Amino acid sequence: MTTEATPARDKTAIPKNPGRRELGMKATLLFPDRDIVDRFYVPLIYTACRTCYSELEPDEIFRRAVDGRIDPAKQQKLIQGVIESGHGSTIEHIVFTFGISGVSRTLSHQLVRHRAGVAFDQQSQRYVTFKGASTMLPTSLAEADPTLRERYEDQIAGSLELYGEMVAAGIPGEDARFVFPNATRTNLVMTTNLRALIHMSGLRLCTMAQWEIRRLFQLIRHEIFTVSPFLGSFLAPKCVALGYCDEMGNRDEHCPIRPHKDNVLGAWADKAKAARAAGRELSVR
Numbered sequence: 001m002t003t004e005a006t007p008a009r010d011k012t013a014i015p016k017n018p019g020r021r022e023l024g025m026k027a028t029l030l031f032p033d034r035d036i037v038d039r040f041y042v043p044l045i046y047t048a049c050r051t052c053y054s055e056l057e058p059d060e061i062f063r064r065a066v067d068g069r070i071d072p073a074k075q076q077k078l079i080q081g082v083i084e085s086g087h088g089s090t091i092e093h094i095v096f097t098f099g100i101s102g103v104s105r106t107l108s109h110q111l112v113r114h115r116a117g118v119a120f121d122q123q124s125q126r127y128v129t130f131k132g133a134s135t136m137l138p139t140s141l142a143e144a145d146p147t148l149r150e151r152y153e154d155q156i157a158g159s160l161e162l163y164g165e166m167v168a169a170g171i172p173g174e175d176a177r178f179v180f181p182n183a184t185r186t187n188l189v190m191t192t193n194l195r196a197l198i199h200m201s202g203l204r205l206c207t208m209a210q211w212e213i214r215r216l217f218q219l220i221r222h223e224i225f226t227v228s229p230f231l232g233s234f235l236a237p238k239c240v241a242l243g244y245c246d247e248m249g250n251r252d253e254h255c256p257i258r259p260h261k262d263n264v265l266g267a268w269a270d271k272a273k274a275a276r277a278a279g280r281e282l283s284v285r
């Protein structure tokens with residue numbers, strides 16, 4: 001079958017913001033609610049930080065923080081400094097649990113690659129026999145030449161139909177599922193501590209991340225912001241905290257969020273050379 005040529009994607013362009021299209025996926029913060037976060041989460045992290053520098057016992061520090069005897073703004077200031085210094089164990093004491101639904105298996109395969117500080121439970125394709133498995137349609141295909149999109153949709157529909165026929169013929173679901181495409185949607189519960197969440201967000205909010213997982217982390221960031229704008233402010237592409245981009249694929253700086261490290265080092269080398277030519281050494285302070 002012939003199709004109209006689809007224009008080749010410009011490899012150096014920033015991927016379109018996946019937030020612009022309704023993808024049918026959800027990320028819901030199941031626990032904690034705003035009240036718990038307000039009352040206990042910042043005091044808990046503060047207690048972890050302050051214990052390192054105080055003669056007081058942790059329970060006393062915690063009580064004072066929860067009672068408001070320690071100004072919440074002061075608590076946040078210490079926490080911000082500690083996070084920015086990379087003392088990450090202090091933010092492993094608080095966790096967030098998300099219900100994630102309607103994401104593709106392509107996404108879940110990427111998500112469960114995160115190992116440290118995160119737990120997952122995922123809908124089983126062995127124990128669930130699907131009557132109507134649903135699938136994800138990528139934007140590039142939604143906007144592609146209609147013939148190509150139709151072929152994609154036919155292929156997906158064919159896979160799901162064959163699955164149904166196999167199950168009806170007595171093939172166990174755990175074997176029939178081999179025909180499912182990567183586009184098949186799935187549900188997960190994910191619990192993560194704040195350190196792991198900041199790390200994952202740094203990688204997955206980056207414009208180099210795949211569009212679907214990037215969208216998921218935009219939804220996750222939105223959920224955290226609704227319970228704590230302060231804690232939500234730490235969820236950002238990794239370049240924001242680093243101050244530079246370390247992605248090889250962005251040497252041309254097509255993503256403008258931060259300068260690429262090669263250019264930062266290049267600018268530093270030029271500055272050092274100019275300083276030497278003027279008879280001075282650059283301070284490394």
Ligand SMILES: Cc1cc2nc3c(=O)[nH]c(=O)nc-3n(C[C@H](O)[C@H](O)[C@H](O)COP(=O)(O)OP(=O)(O)OC[C@H]3O[C@@H](n4cnc5c(N)ncnc54)[C@H](O)[C@@H]3O)c2cc1C
Nearest residue numbers: 110113114115116117118196199200203204206208209210
């Ligand atoms: C844009 C992008 C493209 C990717 N492309 C590919 C690809 O093509 N192929 C592929 O296979 N994967 C790919 N990945 C996945 C990637 O390689 C990681 O497996 C994934 O992002 C998990 O991150 P992490 O290793 O930081 O693990 P996490 O579990 O999130 O770990 C957090 C941190 O803890 C530390 N840590 C965790 N476990 C250990 C350990 N065992 N030993 C020492 N330190 C540890 C590390 O500092 C690590 O960064 C890609 C990821 C991104 C974001």
